[in-house]
Amino acid sequence: MLSDYHVHSNFSFDSEESPDNIVSRAIELGMPCIAITDHQDFNWPVEGEFPYIDFDNYFSTLDELSSKYEDKIKIIKGIELGLVEDAKSQCQNLIKNNAFDFVIGSCHIVDNMDPYYSGFWKNRKDRDAFELYFKTLLNGIKSFDRFDTLGHMDYIVRYSPNKDTNYSVLDYRDIIDEILTLIISKNIKLEINTANLAKGFSFPNPHTDIIKRYKELGGEYVTVGSDAHTAENIGYGFDVAEEIIKNFNLNIFTIK
Known part of the structure; x- marks a missing residue:
């Protein structure tokens, strides 16, 4: 089975799962490796939420698990890093001072709000919200690009009150092309994030049409x-x- 390169444990503010349970499940599934990629989002605007990792404890825990399961699975020390223009220096220092094996760059905040919450959608049309998201993501990548893969590129679509009924990749073709061209030029991979499928959508993040365009x-x-x-x-x-991946003749990035 493919290895999972995007998993959250209780080091993320939005998960209660123990890292040991995660590793045990990956072994049960026959995965050669598992990447634990907990959330680090600087300048987070949502009151009462703290997406900041205790890195000393984080690395210590993952090192212990690596030793415990060294003959069964490779544990990748990862992080999902929020891309925001005003956190460039913080992101740079984080990557410089920590030995991550794998870094996901992703965008969760648009107009100082997380689209996960219904309040974001008040008085907003999908077309305007989606376009603003892509512009915010593009600016985030231009600000900071020291990451390995671009996570859930059209994350915002998951949380529209209309689901995907108003979503056509063609409506955002120019800016999507700009994002894809930029990451390709910087040797940043594109993540196929399957969480959308678990939520009942017919496509992953990003949409299959974006994956096709990437190719x-x-x-x-x-x-x-x-x-x-x-x-x-x-x-x-x-x-x-x-x-x-097979249909578009793409290659799967793995850490040896």
Whole structure:
């Protein structure tokens, strides 16, 4: 089975799953490796939420698990790093001062709000919200690009009150092309994030049309992640991801 390169443990503010349970589940599924990629989002605007990792404890825990399961699975020390323009120096210092094996760059904040919350959508049309998200993501990548893969590129679509009924990739073709061209030029991979499938959507993040366009523009490598916040969702939808990868003749990035 494909290895899962996007999983959250209780070091993330939005998960209660123990790292040990995560590793045990990955072993049960026959994965060669598992990447634990907990949230670090600087300048987080949501009151009462603290997406900041205790890194001393984080690395110590992952080192212990690596030793415990060294003959069964490779544990990748990862992070999901929020891309925001006003946190460039903080992101740079974090990467410089910590030995991460794998870094996901992603965007969760648009107009100082997380689209996960219904309040973001008040008085907003999908078209305007989606376009603003892509522009925010592009600016975030231009500000900071020291990451390995671009996570859930159209994350915002998950949380629209209209789901995907108003979503057409063609409506955002120019800015999507700019994002894809930029990451390709910087050797940043594109993540196929299967969390959308677990939520009942018919496509992963990003939409299959974006993955196709990535290939057309010269993209070669993708990473695959479930974005699981519980052990039971690790590897969910990977059969779909494998089919997409095969259809578009893409390569799967792995850490040896």
